[in-house]
Amino acid sequence: MASVNPRIGQRVARKPGVKAAIRARANRIAAKARANLGEHRAEGDSRIEVTRGRTDVVVSLVDVAALSIEYGRDAYTSRNGQRVGPMQGLYVITRAAREG
Template sequence: MAKVYKSVGGRKLTKVIAQNEGVQAEVEARTFEIAVRAEEILKQHRADGHSQILVEEGKVDRYVVLSDDRGQKAALSIEYGREAYTVTRKDRYGNEFEVEVGEMDGLYVLATASHLPKKRKGKVRLD
């Protein structure tokens, strides 16, 4: 019968495997593939060019991120969609008026690029 050890040299076995050179090379290659697909999907829908795809590196993992920090900070709405809502604004004279912001379906950029199922999280309410 084989014995499975929980640690190797005082380090957790899962961490030893995750930090293996071959595993890290595969993680990097897959991350790059997903990022390229996500960028292609985003380019098809980009209106003003504020959103972008970034790759972030952790200690072991890498992450493909949909960032909208340069735009309206709407990455969550871009991915999952949003419900319609009303915003109160003021004109230059201080008069208030309401603006209706329309509903938007999600683009599921990251889910599609990762070949993951498009799970509806419910549309985001911004009011």
């Protein structure tokens, strides 16, 4: 009966060629995400960050309102009583991952 090594995923993920391919893909996604963000950013501290782990790479939108920037928000009343309208999401990371 055949068996599969339960750690095969770890072994493959740590191969130099696989790590290089993952990092190259993440860098392409990050470059496209930066371009997407640049189209919409007039002010603020939003940025695209690439974090490299031992076997993975994460591309992130870093900002206090990152979720609202990426996915949008509903209308709400702010703390000072002003009505804030809805905002459609920009899908900066999502679009970059699909295109990249």
